[in-house]
Amino acid sequence: MGEEGKKDDADYKRLQTFPLVRHSDMPEEMRVETMELCVTACEKYSNNNESAAKMIKETMDKKFGSSWHVVIGEGFGFEITHEVKNLLYLYFGGTLAVCVWKCS
Amino acid sequence: MAPKTAARRMSGIPQPTARTTRKRDEDTGPDVGEGADEWTQAKTLLKPPDQLELTEAELKQEFTRILTANNPHAPQNIVRFSFKEGTYKPISFVDQLAVHFSLVGNMIPKDSDEGRRQNYRAEMTSESSQEDMEVQPSEAEGGEGGEGGKEGEPKEAESQGEVLAAEEVAEGEAEVEVEEVITPKKPTERKLTNQFNFNERASQTFNSPLRDRECQMEPPPRATFSATANQWEIYDAYMYELEKQEKTKEMEKSKGPVAKKTGMRTRRKMTSLESQSDDITKVTQAAKIVERMVNQNTYDDIAQDFKYYEDAADEYRDQEGTLLPLWKFQYDKAKRLAVTALCWNPRYKDLFAVGHGSYDFMKQNRGMLLLYTLKNPSFPEYIFSSECGIMCLDMHVNHPYLVAVGYYDGNVAIYNLKKPQSQPSYKSSAKLGKHSEPVWQVRWQKDDMDNNLNFFSVSSDGRIVSWTLVKNELMHTDIIKLNVEGTTTEGPEELNVYTIGCGTAFDFHKQIDYLFLVGTEEGKIYKCSKTYSSQFLDTFEAHNMAVDAVTWNPYHSKVFMSCSSDWTVKIWDHTIKKPMFVYDLNSAVGDIAWAPYSSTVFAAVTTDGKAHVFDLVINKYEAICNQPVVAKKKNKITHVQFNAIHPIIIVGDDRGQVTCLKLSPNLRKMPKDYQLGNSGGWNGEGRAEGREIKQGAISVGPGEKRNAERDSGKRREGRWLAWLSPASQNPTFFLPCPVQRACVPSSGS
Numbered sequence: 001m002g003e004e005g006k007k008d009d010a011d012y013k014r015l016q017t018f019p020l021v022r023h024s025d026m027p028e029e030m031r032v033e034t035m036e037l038c039v040t041a042c043e044k045y046s047n048n049n050e051s052a053a054k055m056i057k058e059t060m061d062k063k064f065g066s067s068w069h070v071v072i073g074e075g076f077g078f079e080i081t082h083e084v085k086n087l088l089y090l091y092f093g094g095t096l097a098v099c100v101w102k103c104s
Numbered sequence: 105m106a107p108k109t110a111a112r113r114m115s116g117i118p119q120p121t122a123r124t125t126r127k128r129d130e131d132t133g134p135d136v137g138e139g140a141d142e143w144t145q146a147k148t149l150l151k152p153p154d155q156l157e158l159t160e161a162e163l164k165q166e167f168t169r170i171l172t173a174n175n176p177h178a179p180q181n182i183v184r185f186s187f188k189e190g191t192y193k194p195i196s197f198v199d200q201l202a203v204h205f206s207l208v209g210n211m212i213p214k215d216s217d218e219g220r221r222q223n224y225r226a227e228m229t230s231e232s233s234q235e236d237m238e239v240q241p242s243e244a245e246g247g248e249g250g251e252g253g254k255e256g257e258p259k260e261a262e263s264q265g266e267v268l269a270a271e272e273v274a275e276g277e278a279e280v281e282v283e284e285v286i287t288p289k290k291p292t293e294r295k296l297t298n299q300f301n302f303n304e305r306a307s308q309t310f311n312s313p314l315r316d317r318e319c320q321m322e323p324p325p326r327a328t329f330s331a332t333a334n335q336w337e338i339y340d341a342y343m344y345e346l347e348k349q350e351k352t353k354e355m356e357k358s359k360g361p362v363a364k365k366t367g368m369r370t371r372r373k374m375t376s377l378e379s380q381s382d383d384i385t386k387v388t389q390a391a392k393i394v395e396r397m398v399n400q401n402t403y404d405d406i407a408q409d410f411k412y413y414e415d416a417a418d419e420y421r422d423q424e425g426t427l428l429p430l431w432k433f434q435y436d437k438a439k440r441l442a443v444t445a446l447c448w449n450p451r452y453k454d455l456f457a458v459g460h461g462s463y464d465f466m467k468q469n470r471g472m473l474l475l476y477t478l479k480n481p482s483f484p485e486y487i488f489s490s491e492c493g494i495m496c497l498d499m500h501v502n503h504p505y506l507v508a509v510g511y512y513d514g515n516v517a518i519y520n521l522k523k524p525q526s527q528p529s530y531k532s533s534a535k536l537g538k539h540s541e542p543v544w545q546v547r548w549q550k551d552d553m554d555n556n557l558n559f560f561s562v563s564s565d566g567r568i569v570s571w572t573l574v575k576n577e578l579m580h581t582d583i584i585k586l587n588v589e590g591t592t593t594e595g596p597e598e599l600n601v602y603t604i605g606c607g608t609a610f611d612f613h614k615q616i617d618y619l620f621l622v623g624t625e626e627g628k629i630y631k632c633s634k635t636y637s638s639q640f641l642d643t644f645e646a647h648n649m650a651v652d653a654v655t656w657n658p659y660h661s662k663v664f665m666s667c668s669s670d671w672t673v674k675i676w677d678h679t680i681k682k683p684m685f686v687y688d689l690n691s692a693v694g695d696i697a698w699a700p701y702s703s704t705v706f707a708a709v710t711t712d713g714k715a716h717v718f719d720l721v722i723n724k725y726e727a728i729c730n731q732p733v734v735a736k737k738k739n740k741i742t743h744v745q746f747n748a749i750h751p752i753i754i755v756g757d758d759r760g761q762v763t764c765l766k767l768s769p770n771l772r773k774m775p776k777d778y779q780l781g782n783s784g785g786w787n788g789e790g791r792a793e794g795r796e797i798k799q800g801a802i803s804v805g806p807g808e809k810r811n812a813e814r815d816s817g818k819r820r821e822g823r824w825l826a827w828l829s830p831a832s833q834n835p836t837f838f839l840p841c842p843v844q845r846a847c848v849p850s851s852g853s
Contacts, residue, residue: 029709072142073333075334078330081326082329091338094338095335095338097338
């Protein structure tokens, strides 16, 4: 059982490398860009969520104007107020949840 | 007495000044004036004791003295010991400055430290003494007034007055001093207003009114969103996504075969849709239906003719028939390209393929492969254009979407109608052993032992090549090389140089798998076997010019037909070297085709624009239909094909036009159901068959009249013998009764 579990885990990790958008009201183009950015950041700082979030936030500020907020973590709950068309909530890498939104 | 006068002058001058000052400046005047007088009175000339007593002349004597900057007392020859040189050295520069008098003054510059300090101190004191200062002038005035009053008094107390005056002078001096000290700070004080002509005024203007303006923007719309992220939710989401992906994959997989089975037609449409851009594909399905509807309306009369019209004149025309032109198929881009090949689709009976190219050696350019359907005569269903002229094509029986094509440049290719691209799916190349001359015919074969698709091609380069589609690649195998027998020439060093026979047409036997016929440019027809690559089974000296087509009878396994540019059509039994029938059509015969419904009916087309239909049962010497079928006389007909189920033929001309013609009832007489009784005692088919035909061929001449009589007697029933093909158990070939009669004794003997 244990071995199987390990194998499954490995399979799972291997399979779940793609970003899975849970919720987004962004326009298509923006969403794709943000998704790519999230993937890049999470891969670059795979063991430092804070740095990843910082990178995403700063890049988003630069690209789409200021006051972006980013939350990255393995488990959290949230209720946020965001400007419409400016929210992306996705899962990445099988364990991470990334929430990016804009609110000034 | 100059000093005296000078003294007098000196004493005289101050007097008026003293008076004037007294008048002018009353506060100091009287005492000073008195003092001055006193001073002049007491004045005596004082002489220094050592003054020389000089006479007038001596005094007038002038002495000239020149003042220089040199100090006459300065020493001229100072020496100093130089330790450096160890000697005394004179010093050239001597100080010429002599100080005669120096006095330390009590004045200090304003800007100096001390001056500033003094200023500061004075300011401090001035503030405190401001009131005293203001009081002083009135006191002074009072004093003045008092003094003015005293002026007129006698000078009794002159001595007292002197003392007082001295005191006052001292006071005045002190005052002056105080004033001097104060003056520098005065400018810093505000200017005192003149109390006599001073008037204070003020006015107020209106303030410009202020007004508040404000506006509020609608805030950008916001929304709230809440969720909880944790490991199991993420996991579930991913698992769900994976499942979905797998499902879609399966859907795609299962979609393929289902669609293949259920709706080939829709799929066919889909493939054509895919070739166009996405936004158009949405409406193409509907557009296609509408197009067909429009065509149906436009060509309604033709469709009616196709379905129901039968030429009533046939009844009275004594066996002869006519061809009724139906649709004409033309495509703008293929207007100048001759029809070089025609082929009905084996599965979709309304669909046919047209190959366009050129037979003119000098005018070779591009080619086209078009597929038309009878349902839409106005536009091709599929369009493929190629850089090289297409010379032949064939459609696969089991895979009706595969079209094998031979090009003028010697290449062969396979087009897949399912694939939307305009290029062939597979194409031979120079590396893959393509032909070096135009490919004149291609023909699909049964799948080989490994279930690979394969087809044959024949070309002017004398090779007959089998092409096999192995793993998406065309593999070639040379089946036979056409070497003209007896023309081998002995080259040097025992090198045999063969004259190559140029293959122009071939056909494969319907039942005997290995057997096939090859027509050549020299007019010979070779009977070949797929298994022997070096030699021919038989050679027919068939024509004097190039063989244009050779084709086996679909029902009778021994009979084949050939046509040539030497104006003839010949019908052969492959076991006999001489033709059974020879028809001269007075023009080069472009193509021939056996009818699918009767073994005795065939059509031939000639370059003079005529189509000839023969029914050997009815007339063995002349065509029962002989009809020009092209609009212009110039147009040459190049190809003809029978439809498998409908009574129509298509003919193609060298202007790119394909015409569909309906056969009148006389031209499509089906053989009567064969009667077993009539074929009684018939068992040795193979042996007898050959003989029959031989007999038939021989008996053509003498039997002609009788045959014609019988035909005209409209009683054919009893005089036909149905030959039973052991393989198909179907009526295959019918021979007229004279033949049968002739044969009976021979079989009996």
